[in-house]
Amino acid sequence: xxxxxxxxxxxxxxxxxxxxxxxxxxxxxxxxxxxxxxxxxxxxxxxxxxxxxxxxxxxxxxxxxxxxxxxxxxxxxxxxxxxxxxxxxxxxxxxxxxxxxxxxxxxxxxxxxxxxxxxxxxxxxxxxxxxxxxxxxxxxxxxxxxxxxxxxxxxxxxxxxxxxxxxxx
Numbered sequence: 001x002x003x004x005x006x007x008x009x010x011x012x013x014x015x016x017x018x019x020x021x022x023x024x025x026x027x028x029x030x031x032x033x034x035x036x037x038x039x040x041x042x043x044x045x046x047x048x049x050x051x052x053x054x055x056x057x058x059x060x061x062x063x064x065x066x067x068x069x070x071x072x073x074x075x076x077x078x079x080x081x082x083x084x085x086x087x088x089x090x091x092x093x094x095x096x097x098x099x100x101x102x103x104x105x106x107x108x109x110x111x112x113x114x115x116x117x118x119x120x121x122x123x124x125x126x127x128x129x130x131x132x133x134x135x136x137x138x139x140x141x142x143x144x145x146x147x148x149x150x151x152x153x154x155x156x157x158x159x160x161x162x163x164x165x166x167x168x169x
Contacts, residue, residue: 005061006038013039019070020115031061031073038062043155084126085136093120094140103152110149 010071013036020032029052037047048058055119064072093116101108101115108115113133121127123152128136134144 004044004062006035006062008069010069013037015163024077025074027075028070028073031065032070034058035073084128084132085120085124089120089124089126090136090140092123093136094142096136097137097142111151 003144008153015155016032016036016039018096020029022141023029030053034047034051034053035051042050045055048055051058053061055065061073083090094114096119098112103109106119108114116137117128117130117133120133123160
């Protein structure tokens with residue numbers, strides 16, 4: 001292999017092929033097969049093209065294999081992005097949802113994600129996408145269930161009187 005050599009020789013090409021057949025990670029298997037081709041004497045460009053990658057990419061994977069062995073050929077997860085709302089803000093959001101909106105202040109009779117998005121932006125100064133608000137609610141254990149909306153000026157006594165006076169069928 002011009003410009004790069006495989007220094008880790010604890011596995012032969014046949015053993016690499018066998019290991020690629022046992023792994024459940026298809027990408028890692030492709031990388032093992034490409035390195036096996038190089039060990040058999042195939043040039044880097046041909047080995048890379050046979051396994052669906054660029055020759056420079058194969059070079060990078062050979063470096064990882066030299067440093068870490070087969071474990072280095074598996075994809076790694078990147079660092080997770082930190083949450084936009086701190087736990088205190090999440091607790092306050094949960095309290096808002098539990099208490100329900102105030103029609104005078106919020107201008108709505110039931111919460112929608114869009115309404116919570118606006119309230120989060122005004123209270124916390126954090127701009128979230130509407131879908132991200134839904135993810136925050138799901139993390140808090142809320143589901144997309146809603147009760148039948150009730151008008152804030154409805155009169156329960158008048159409704160009960162109407163039900164009692166209605167003729168039975």
